[in-house]
Amino acid sequence: MCGIVGYVGTDRSVEVLLGGLRRLEYRGYDSAGIAVIGGDGELRIRKHAGKLQILVDDVERQAMPNGGTGIGHTRWATHGSPTDANAHPHLGDNGKLALIHNGIIENFAELKAELLTAHPDTVFTSETDSEVAAHLVGYAFQETGDVTQALRAVVAKLHGAFTLLVMHQDQPGVVVGARRNSPLVIGLGEGENFLASDVAAFVEHTRRALAIGQDQIVTITSRTVSVIDFDGGSVEPEEFEVTWDVSAAEKGGWSSFMAKEISEEPEAVANTLLGRSTGGEVRLPELAGDDDRLKDINRIVILGCGTASYSGLLGKYAIEKWARIPVEVELSHEFRYRDPVLDARTLVISISQSGETMDTLMAVQHAKKAGVHTISVCNTQGATIARESDAVIYTYAGPEIAVASTKAFVAQVAALYLFGLHLARVRGTLDAGESAALLDELKSVPAKLATVLEQHDRIRQLAHWMADTRAVLFLGRHVGFPVALEGALKLKELAYIHAEGFAAGELKHGPIALIEPGQPVFVIVPSPRGKDSLHPKVVSNIQEIKARGARVLVIAEAGDAAVLPYADEVFTIPLASTMFEPMLAVAPLQIFAMELAAAKGLDVDRPRNLAKSVTVE
Numbered sequence: 001m002c003g004i005v006g007y008v009g010t011d012r013s014v015e016v017l018l019g020g021l022r023r024l025e026y027r028g029y030d031s032a033g034i035a036v037i038g039g040d041g042e043l044r045i046r047k048h049a050g051k052l053q054i055l056v057d058d059v060e061r062q063a064m065p066n067g068g069t070g071i072g073h074t075r076w077a078t079h080g081s082p083t084d085a086n087a088h089p090h091l092g093d094n095g096k097l098a099l100i101h102n103g104i105i106e107n108f109a110e111l112k113a114e115l116l117t118a119h120p121d122t123v124f125t126s127e128t129d130s131e132v133a134a135h136l137v138g139y140a141f142q143e144t145g146d147v148t149q150a151l152r153a154v155v156a157k158l159h160g161a162f163t164l165l166v167m168h169q170d171q172p173g174v175v176v177g178a179r180r181n182s183p184l185v186i187g188l189g190e191g192e193n194f195l196a197s198d199v200a201a202f203v204e205h206t207r208r209a210l211a212i213g214q215d216q217i218v219t220i221t222s223r224t225v226s227v228i229d230f231d232g233g234s235v236e237p238e239e240f241e242v243t244w245d246v247s248a249a250e251k252g253g254w255s256s257f258m259a260k261e262i263s264e265e266p267e268a269v270a271n272t273l274l275g276r277s278t279g280g281e282v283r284l285p286e287l288a289g290d291d292d293r294l295k296d297i298n299r300i301v302i303l304g305c306g307t308a309s310y311s312g313l314l315g316k317y318a319i320e321k322w323a324r325i326p327v328e329v330e331l332s333h334e335f336r337y338r339d340p341v342l343d344a345r346t347l348v349i350s351i352s353q354s355g356e357t358m359d360t361l362m363a364v365q366h367a368k369k370a371g372v373h374t375i376s377v378c379n380t381q382g383a384t385i386a387r388e389s390d391a392v393i394y395t396y397a398g399p400e401i402a403v404a405s406t407k408a409f410v411a412q413v414a415a416l417y418l419f420g421l422h423l424a425r426v427r428g429t430l431d432a433g434e435s436a437a438l439l440d441e442l443k444s445v446p447a448k449l450a451t452v453l454e455q456h457d458r459i460r461q462l463a464h465w466m467a468d469t470r471a472v473l474f475l476g477r478h479v480g481f482p483v484a485l486e487g488a489l490k491l492k493e494l495a496y497i498h499a500e501g502f503a504a505g506e507l508k509h510g511p512i513a514l515i516e517p518g519q520p521v522f523v524i525v526p527s528p529r530g531k532d533s534l535h536p537k538v539v540s541n542i543q544e545i546k547a548r549g550a551r552v553l554v555i556a557e558a559g560d561a562a563v564l565p566y567a568d569e570v571f572t573i574p575l576a577s578t579m580f581e582p583m584l585a586v587a588p589l590q591i592f593a594m595e596l597a598a599a600k601g602l603d604v605d606r607p608r609n610l611a612k613s614v615t616v617e
């Protein structure tokens with residue numbers, strides 16, 4: 001979850017590292033620190049608990065000698081509380097070596113005990129697992145005199161997940177990184193090279209990148225990049241070009257990244273659909289050659305966490321309806337520990353915006369070991385989950401910086417619906433006319449979504465009135481249920497308000513006991529049109545809660561008069577058939593959560609205790 005950046009180039013490490021950390025701060029913001037080898041050849045560090053700005057202010061107040069070699073870290077605390085001492089970098093070899101770490105070293109206690117037996121004078125200044133690695137690499141450097149060899153000797157002893165970056169004062173002009181189950185990419189510049197957890201850290205300097213595989217070590221200088229595996233064998237990394245530029249990762253005048261990202265939802269869906277259909281049929285070139293396999297599968301398991309799992313639920317409804325195949329949705333972290341039944345006719349689809357969520361990565365690896373074909377739906381090019389899956393359907397939502405996922409959600413739903421239509425074509429479960437009509441309707445979502453976003457000011461007003469609210473309930477039925485879950489998650493994580501999403505049909509089985517006068521309840525109401533519409537049932541649910549004094553806040557189709565007598569507020573969505581309603585209904589709930597958090601004076605982009613990508617289990 002931490003963000004890490006390394007640089008070797010001209011004498012501007014301090015600016016490059018602080019700029020990189022600013023773009024990685026979404027990964028963790030408990031503390032930040034940098035280490036630089038100055039022009040005088042001395043290694044110096046600065047680090048502070050709290051947000052990056054504290055470090056930036058300190059570096060500005062007491063200028064730090066610049067140099068061409070440096071590493072930087074922004075932390076999401078695991079071992080040890082967020083203090084100055086626990087902030088990275090950590091030092092080894094009597095202060096001549098600096099190390100930063102993302103992940104968890106599971107056997108750090110044993111390693112520390114061994115280290116203290118071999119070197120009883122070692123002084124630990126933090127409670128972190130990472131400092132153990134710094135000392136181990138420091139002692140290994142004393143034997144090898146080379147950072148790459150020293151790091152290679154140490155990673156062989158580590159259990160767990162890690163990305164480590166190391167530099168040593170006696171080997172200036174070199175930064176070495178190693179990764180296992182934790183992200184690391186290389187940025188290729190002109191006379192300078194970069195290492196980072198995410199391309200966002202260096203995209204303002206270069207869009208040329210190299211992906212590093214599992215269990216590999218990379219050594220960069222200003223002019224060279226070399227990669228080896230943990231056994232020392234040489235590796236040829238795969239080059240890719242970052243498809244977005246730095247402006248996509250800037251706020252561009254919006255009050256928050258989240259506000260900007262919600263406004264980009266129509267574009268995120270449109271870009272995800274772009275070039276993926278021809279003549280009324282979905283075409284997914286990424287699945288070319290898979291038709292026989294897709295005809296043969298008899299079950300799909302969708303994996304994801306948080307918001308990604310809710311887009312997965314919508315994927316289930318669509319795939320089952322259109323391709324007539326059973327689909328289960330499971331939280332990635334529950335999946336592999338219950339010894340799931342898997343066979344060659346199962347297809348696993350993992351969903352992850354970041355492509356680095358450890359729980360999902362582990363679940364994919366588990367499925368692959370069981371011989372299951374895996375497809376990922378991912379928003380980050382070259383991410384670990386994408387690379388480890390047999391195929392990837394990228395969403396093209398652009399970089400999502402705010403910790404709360406918004407545009408990625410609707411883009412994931414679009415990608416899953418494309419997959420559902422593709423599968424239906426391959427399996428012959430929809431006729432051409434139906435399929436073309438559904439595709440057309442999917443393509444109409446961006447324009448409709450843009451009209452939903454026009455209600456932003458009214459939603460803001462409601463959120464401001466409700467700034468003192470202590471609990472909010474969300475009800476939805478069928479495809480409205482995942483929307484209710486997502487609305488509740490957004491409100492919890494952003495506004496720190498107790499929020500629960502329920503399937504409306506479950507109301508009478510317990511949750512209705514929570515309704516008391518004034519209790520706010522958002523209800524996602526399906527369209528009244530269509531012979532099988534669940535509209536009458538949801539309107540009955542509204543009547544039941546209204547009768548008990550609930551404050552009813554409704555998301556309904558424009559012109560739905562049946563809800564008006566009971567609703568305290570109505571936000572409308574344009575006419576859409578059932579499967580597409582969630583892509584429209586979710587935006588008002590995202591905006592509501594964001595505006596309520598803003599009304600409470602909270603940091604909308606960086607809610608407490610969270611990080612954008614959860615790269616530890």
Ligand code: M6R
Pocket residue numbers: 305306307308351352353354355356357360403404405406489493610612613614
């Ligand atoms: O990067 P991923 O899509 O794998 O992330 C999954 C969840 O951690 C993420 O959706 C999380 O629930 C967000 N904080 C929701 O806003």
